[in-house]
Amino acid sequence: MTPKRHFETELVFDGDDNCDKYGAVVPPIYQNSLFTFQTWEEIEHAFTDKANSVIYSRGNNPTVTFVEKKLAQLARGEKAKLFGSGMAAVSAGILHFMSQGDHMITIKNTYGPTLSFINSFMKPKMGTEVSYVSGDNVEEFRQAIQPNTKLIYLESPSSVVFSLQDIEAIVDLAKAHNIATIVDNSWATPIYQKPLTFGVDLEVHSCSKYLGGHSDIVAGVLIGSTEILEQIHLREYELLGGKLASVEANLLLRSLRTLSLRMQRHSDSAGKIARYLQQHPKIKTVFYPGLDDFKQATLARKQMTGFSGLLSFQLATENIAEIKRFFNALALFQRGVSWGGHESLIYAPAISCYKEQPIEQLKLMGISLGDMRISVGLEDPQDLIDDLSNALSCVQ
Ligand SMILES: Cc1ncc(COP(=O)(O)O)c(C=O)c1O
Structure with missing residues (x-):
């Protein structure tokens, strides 16, 4: 057997x-x-x-x-x-x-x-x-x-x-x-x-x-x-x-063949980046189930044995010019839809809808202009943190 x-x-x-x-x-x-x-x-x-x-x-x-x-x-x-x-x-x-x-x-x-x-x-x-x-x-x-x-x-x-x-x-x-x-x-x-x-x-x-x-x-x-x-x-x-x-x-x-190894790396890096963003003065909120103070942390640990590399955060500013400056200043995070690949990506949910919907309507849908979603890839996590840090320095 x-x-x-x-x-x-x-x-x-x-x-x-x-x-x-x-x-x-x-x-x-x-x-x-x-x-x-x-x-x-x-x-x-x-x-x-x-x-x-x-x-x-x-x-x-x-x-x-x-x-x-x-x-x-x-x-x-x-x-x-x-x-x-x-x-x-x-x-x-x-x-x-x-x-x-x-x-x-x-x-x-x-x-x-x-x-x-x-x-x-x-x-x-x-x-x-x-x-x-x-x-x-x-x-x-x-x-x-x-x-x-x-x-x-x-x-x-x-x-x-x-x-x-x-x-x-x-x-x-x-x-x-x-x-x-x-x-x-x-x-x-x-x-x-x-x-x-x-x-x-x-x-x-x-x-x-x-x-x-x-x-x-x-x-x-x-x-x-x-x-x-x-x-x-x-x-x-x-x-x-x-x-x-x-x-x-x-x-x-x-x-x-590499799924298990890739997930470990996505998870470790996303955890580091989420904790970095959480303490940054220009970030209002971080949404990541792997954080200790995530609002459903107990349930997360009950039904999941680990956490992947997709997370989102809210910039403290709602000024569209500053938000765009941050978004466009990133060098390693590439701007694009989808997630889960080897490469790090950033996307702002408001991009696809804010031209058609008034800001108040977006708020009702739970979306604000400063919402950013990042897919943390397989690069060195410190390089990704440096990239975010540099782009955040463009925000007042
Ligand atoms: C949670 C989730 N489910 C399903 C889909 C649809 O998958 P596909 O783009 O392969 O059709 C996506 C795509 O982004 C997704 O994010």
């Missing part, structure tokens, strides 16, 4: 599943659309278990399946399906549990395009209903449940301010009412948080973030039980067609 291995070993070791006939140490990339059979009977047999057969790459492709198995193992799930983007995985997961006229509950600070999908796509097209809660308290979820509630969709930590939901308590509540649960786990990664072990039905990731880790792929994954994933395979996966290309799956496999 093979002894039980640590997940760091599973992430690196490909030997059990790699049956390449030449013994190639890295599994080959299957760059093909279809697979051929010797006989009528063989094709017929493949169609009796379409969710697991290799027939056409919109369904299964051996390179993609190889990575799916690794991700399922890492998250303690039975099965995973890789998609062409995080949003393809998010929308397939939500559509799987929701039908016309159903109701769902989610949090106000869910990732913007996920909220737009629920609000601007599902609501008008499918007549679905949604209730928003802050997510801070399980009672809010209990009060929002209706007879037609089919899904609770969580993102913990949430976007922008990184507030947490008590995953275990919410799952218990959902199960008692026969409601499905999904958690977007992109921020923590399965290295630091394993929602499936709390009984969540589906875990979703944008693999474009830490799982990919090198800012060179856009991908997504759903992980859960074989039963749910096989149903998703036959409906939302094959019919909507949002599959991942084998070349990108191979890049993801490359990235998973």
